[in-house]
Amino acid sequence: MLLETTREENPLRKGMERERSPEPCVMVIFGASGDLTSRKLLPAIYNLAREHYLPSGFSLVGFARTSMSNEQFRQQMFEAVQEFSRTQPVSQPVWESFSQGIFYHAADYNDPAAYEKLVEFLIQLDRERGTMGNRVFYLATPPGVYSTIIQQLGISGLAKPASNDSWVRIIIEKPFGRDLESAHALNQLASQVFTEDQIYRIDHYLGKETVQNILVFRFANGIFEPIWNRRYIDHVQITVSETIGMEGRGSYYDESGAIRDMVQNHMMQLLSLICMEPPIAMGANAVRDEKVKVLHAVRPIQPDEVLDFTVRGQYGPGVIGGKQVPGYRQEKGIKPNSTTETYVAIKFFVDNWRWAGVPFYLRSGKRLPKRVSEVAIQFKQAPLLLFKNSRMAGLDPNVLALRIQPDEGISLKFGAKIPGQTIQILPVNMDFRYGSSFGVEPPDAYERLLLDCMLGEATLFTRSDEVEVAWDFVTRILKGWQQHPPEDFPNYPAGSWGPERASQFIETDGRTWRRP
Ligand SMILES: NC(=O)c1ccc[n+]([C@@H]2O[C@H](COP(=O)([O-])OP(=O)(O)OC[C@H]3O[C@@H](n4cnc5c(N)ncnc54)[C@H](OP(=O)(O)O)[C@@H]3O)[C@@H](O)[C@H]2O)c1
Structure with a gap:
């Protein structure tokens, strides 16, 4: 431990x-x-x-x-x-x-x-x-x-x-709008009736202990911040995978899809917490100012670039947990020829001094083999000349994984010598688990957020500019997708890790998706 x-x-x-x-x-x-x-x-x-x-x-x-x-x-x-x-x-x-x-x-x-x-x-x-x-x-x-x-x-x-x-x-x-235009219109209307400090746009991910812990982990510890940048980090993967299908929410989801349902809100929030500069205080505006700067620094994916930087998928029938499940188009409330994506992978860059050149890979999908939300920071490989004659059972680069759910915690993967007369190296994990370390059940995200609102504490709620910058990024992708309708849906069986092209997409860069 x-x-x-x-x-x-x-x-x-x-x-x-x-x-x-x-x-x-x-x-x-x-x-x-x-x-x-x-x-x-x-x-x-x-x-x-x-x-x-x-x-x-x-x-x-x-x-x-x-x-x-x-x-x-x-x-x-x-x-x-x-x-x-x-x-x-x-x-x-x-x-x-x-x-x-x-x-x-x-x-x-x-x-x-x-x-x-x-x-x-x-x-x-x-x-x-x-x-x-x-x-x-x-x-x-x-x-x-x-x-x-x-x-x-x-x-x-x-x-x-x-x-x-x-x-x-x-x-x-949520959802706060369905594209930049509608989010802007809702912000306009809300601001005619309420002042910004009266408005609390809820994203329940921000109420999760593990998400709030990202700020504590980064800024209350001395050892991580110095290496939290492009000099040491090779790339970042953010995964939000679900095993469930529509669960009676088909008609809502068919209008939304994975990018609106997960990326615009929860995943962009995770991204901004991982990437932001240290705020000057924990107050609502200080924290949100820094988060917005990150979102502004995300390089937009233009509509004509979507096929290079994104992958869409939709699940067909398959097997999850030993049980046969229907495909997306067979679910209740879904149009039989629906082209809504149930899987999305995106690659992008954050063009500021801290992150320039570090690729970020986001993926989210339904009917994937495991329910997991995590951020994985992969560090650059050490020079291994010293060990060129040693047996290295797939010596991977160091990875720091922040597990948002389930099994909330943080693990750091590093190479260790296998006991014995020769130098053999194996990757091992240092692991922190919320459950066993604190022995208390964390409050539900909504408990934290409702209480914060009653207290007038808006740090964990999204500001109007934050919502709009995130929508701007997502709306460009949606426009590009409209110009290139998917031709191969359904393109992954329920119970798999998504479409084949999603693997090629990251492998072309010489990297692979983590298997959480
Ligand atoms: N359910 C979740 O877990 C969840 C999670 C995150 C976000 N949200 C968001 O929270 C909001 C509420 O979600 P929900 O699942 O509770 O929705 P819901 O059950 O579909 O709707 C809530 C209530 O709104 C009223 N309503 C439904 N359709 C309406 C319509 N077309 N016009 C006017 N009133 C209508 C109904 O009450 P009356 O008919 O009695 O007026 C209904 O009981 C949604 O915006 C959803 O996206 C939900």
């Missing part, structure tokens, strides 16, 4: 995090009858309540069209927590106290009268539960409804704080 932390040293166990206590507030979730609310939001808020992070009087108002009473909504949310909470069983005392603050407002998203009623109800909650005029609005509807809700929040006056002492914030779910 590379790193061991004793129970006494562990700050989480000392309860230092309890200092994070937000002011009383109400959270209004639009689309509260939906999947995200049940699967992620309610379990996260319940766990915050259970761990005493929620402010006194915290209240939750579900807003959606489905007709339900407060009691029915509470029951639905209780079942959601029972099914999806990371902590089980559900604590009855916590639930009873927490559920008294849960309410439901059945209405149309475009009905001005519904918002007037909401205003009255929120004022009533301020009086009865002491929520002090502080509000978080959460957009958890399909993205097509976001602009209607934002406009109505503006018209009804709900977007403006009621007094100098109160605050109003809005959390906007």
Whole structure:
């Protein structure tokens, strides 16, 4: 084990995090009858309540069209927590106290009268539960409804704080637009109604402990930063692979595809954290300024270059975990002749002083053999003249792998001498594992992010310029793909590591994809 932390040293166990206590507030979730609310939001808020992070009087108002009473909504949310909470069983005392603050407002998203009623109800909650005029609005509807809700929040006056002492914030779910133009339009609309510091664009990857640890790993340790540049690094691979197929989300995915679903948001975020310069503080703007600089330094892939710098794939039928699974075009909600990509690999460069000349290889796909998210930094090969007569069982270059999920941790691969009378070298790993080193279960990403929003801490949310630069990069690729429709889809069987061309793509550069 590379790193061991004793129970006494562990700050989480000392309860230092309890200092994070937000002011009383109400959270209004639009689309509260939906999947995200049940699967992620309610379990996260319940766990915050259970761990005493929620402010006194915290209240939750579900807003959606489905007709339900407060009691029915509470029951639905209780079942959601029972099914999806990371902590089980559900604590009855916590639930009873927490559920008294849960309410439901059945209405149309475009009905001005519904918002007037909401205003009255929120004022009533301020009086009865002491929520002090502080509000978080959460957009958890399909993205097509976001602009209607934002406009109505503006018209009804709900977007403006009621007094100098109160605050109003809005959390906007992904996808934030489907290309540069639509993302820009949504930013424009949001900025007419809210100020930038009221807007929290959520990317749940940034709530993951392992993603936040990238900054700690790089900037709280003295030994990595000096070698974190083009002089020592050969290339970087970022992989986000999934074993699942559509899981009932086919109609959403068919409009999106791998590049919109994964690359524009999660993977560009990982890239910017890996590549950024040290910020001057951990504050929201200092960190985001540095992230945006990285995205600006990414060399754009022009539409006529897409075939050289990207590979698209779509899975056909195959076998995953010993089970036969259908191809993408046979999944529910997918057009039988769909040309949506379920796999993407991209090569690009970050043209700044730190990274010039270092290729970055990104890949993401569905129905791949393993679920894994990782960033692998491969260092340059050492000169091996000294060992030219030794047996080197495939002495690979050093690789530092940051495992985001699952089996969260960090490993460093290096060559070691096999015990014996001769010099024989074998690659071995130094390994840090979150689970065994800290012995505590990390909070879910949504717990961290919801709490941060209530605290007014925006570092882990994306800023308008960040979203647009990332979309600019992706939109050029999408335009190029439109000009070159795929001719060979489906081009990889479910359960394989993607299309054959993806291997050739990296092998032409004398490198290979890692097998995580
Ligand atoms: N589910 C996830 O795990 C997940 C993960 C990341 C991001 N997201 C994002 O979070 C948002 C919500 O996701 P979700 O899975 O909860 O969506 P959902 O279940 O499809 O929709 C949420 C609610 O919105 C309302 N709604 C659905 N279609 C609508 C339409 N065409 N017009 C108006 N209202 C409609 C429905 O409530 P009423 O009919 O009662 O009004 C529905 O219960 C989406 O933008 C999604 O991309 C979801």
